[in-house]
Amino acid sequence: MTSTLLKTPPLNAPTIRQLPNGLTIVAEQMPVEAVNLNVWINIGSAVESDDINGMAHFLEHMVFKGTPRLQSGEFERLIEERGAVTNAATSQDYTHYYITTAPQDFAKLAPFQVDVVLNPSIPDEAFERERLVVLEEIRRSDDNPRRRTYRKAMETAFEQLPYRRQVLGPSEVIEQLQAQQMRDFHANWYQPQSITAVAVGNLPVEELIEIVADSFTRQGKTGKGTSQLSNTNFQPEPAFKEIVRCESVDETLQQARLIMTWRVPGLMQLEQTYALDVLAAILGQGRTSRLVQDLREERQLVSHIGVSNMTQRLQGVFYISAQLPEENLEVVEAAIAEHIRTIQNELVAESEMARIRTQIANRFIFGNEKPSDRTTLYGYYYAQIGDLAPALTYPDRIQSLSTADLQTAAQAYLAPDAYGVVVIKPGQQ
Numbered sequence: 001m002t003s004t005l006l007k008t009p010p011l012n013a014p015t016i017r018q019l020p021n022g023l024t025i026v027a028e029q030m031p032v033e034a035v036n037l038n039v040w041i042n043i044g045s046a047v048e049s050d051d052i053n054g055m056a057h058f059l060e061h062m063v064f065k066g067t068p069r070l071q072s073g074e075f076e077r078l079i080e081e082r083g084a085v086t087n088a089a090t091s092q093d094y095t096h097y098y099i100t101t102a103p104q105d106f107a108k109l110a111p112f113q114v115d116v117v118l119n120p121s122i123p124d125e126a127f128e129r130e131r132l133v134v135l136e137e138i139r140r141s142d143d144n145p146r147r148r149t150y151r152k153a154m155e156t157a158f159e160q161l162p163y164r165r166q167v168l169g170p171s172e173v174i175e176q177l178q179a180q181q182m183r184d185f186h187a188n189w190y191q192p193q194s195i196t197a198v199a200v201g202n203l204p205v206e207e208l209i210e211i212v213a214d215s216f217t218r219q220g221k222t223g224k225g226t227s228q229l230s231n232t233n234f235q236p237e238p239a240f241k242e243i244v245r246c247e248s249v250d251e252t253l254q255q256a257r258l259i260m261t262w263r264v265p266g267l268m269q270l271e272q273t274y275a276l277d278v279l280a281a282i283l284g285q286g287r288t289s290r291l292v293q294d295l296r297e298e299r300q301l302v303s304h305i306g307v308s309n310m311t312q313r314l315q316g317v318f319y320i321s322a323q324l325p326e327e328n329l330e331v332v333e334a335a336i337a338e339h340i341r342t343i344q345n346e347l348v349a350e351s352e353m354a355r356i357r358t359q360i361a362n363r364f365i366f367g368n369e370k371p372s373d374r375t376t377l378y379g380y381y382y383a384q385i386g387d388l389a390p391a392l393t394y395p396d397r398i399q400s401l402s403t404a405d406l407q408t409a410a411q412a413y414l415a416p417d418a419y420g421v422v423v424i425k426p427g428q429q
Helices: 054-064 074-081 103-118 124-142 146-156 177-190 205-219 267-272 276-283 290-300 326-345 350-366 371-385 389-399 403-413
Strands: 013-019 024-031 035-041 085-090 094-100 197-200 244-250 256-264 303-310 316-325 418-426
Touching: 024 371, 035 124, 035 371, 054 094, 054 124, 054 177, 054 276, 074 085, 085 267, 085 316, 094 103, 094 371, 103 124, 103 205, 103 418, 124 177, 124 403, 146 244, 146 256, 146 316, 146 418, 197 371, 205 244, 205 267, 244 256, 256 326, 256 403, 267 276, 267 371, 267 389, 276 303, 276 316, 276 326, 276 389, 290 326, 316 326, 326 371, 326 403, 326 418, 350 389, 350 403, 371 389
Parallel strands: 024 197, 244 418
Antiparallel strands: 013 024, 035 094, 035 197, 085 094, 256 316, 256 418, 303 316
């Protein structure tokens, strides 16, 4: 079909600057009285071997425990006394650290953010104290039914890829990690060529770039670590050939859980992901979506149902999750499979397609209103694939899809009789 995309005015206009040491800086002026600096490390738990699984997340904690220039707690004090905020997150594919400051404070606080990321001391005593914090986080995760269910789903969805492991790592691994292992991990992976620093806010672009570049230059990094991601040795796993089932009982549940998963393209096949995003919205995002209307609103077979297309770097997962009475498990699983057959065999109506296109595009636009929204968007795409174009053209990509594109994607990737399924039944009440 003929796309109307290029008629859409560009929402954003970031500037990309690469430094000689390999660091990438993305900057954009935005008329909001704040500046967000988001430092993305192109490293997450996927690069870990099994015997250090959880290291990337543990390191995220230790980054805030002091540097040769800053005592433990001093970074947080400097941030808080200026009314700024800071936080961090780790996934399988990346780790990122961010601060939001007033524009007049950015030049003072940005170097502190960069210092803690590049130069954590990782002292032995603090390492041992923080180990207990991480172990408690793992225990809380193990006690969370939603996280337990997700973990079982990922273990079923993947046989080999590191996405089957949890980012936090198992307790028995965390208990054995040593501070020097973490120092080596940081020295190896936290190198300029693996970092994208994104700054968005109400300062001129060149000033943002100069502040960030100067911060990294002053903190110093040799750029001699590993530049090649070890997880590029992994290959996407083949589609399921049959229904792979995992069933268990969870005494803490009041209702059963049903998770159905399909292996689908990830960021390395980005062009194939857009139609799956739309299919997820049609099936199970919002009250008017097909599964919600049929299984929750009309037949009242489930208390909750949702669908997401999880686009990870190496491979994605099309993920359908339902909460329901145990006696409805069989009929709901069959109904979901039938809805997928319908999408494979019948073109989506243009009216439904138009509604979903608008819904997805507007969500994207509304999610770009704050500096932190944009640094997350830019950092995610550039850290993952080294390209900002998909971040800027996502609504256009969605608008360009035809109903035939959706049918083709459903036929290629969503087999109604071959998928991974996790069923968790409640214990005896």
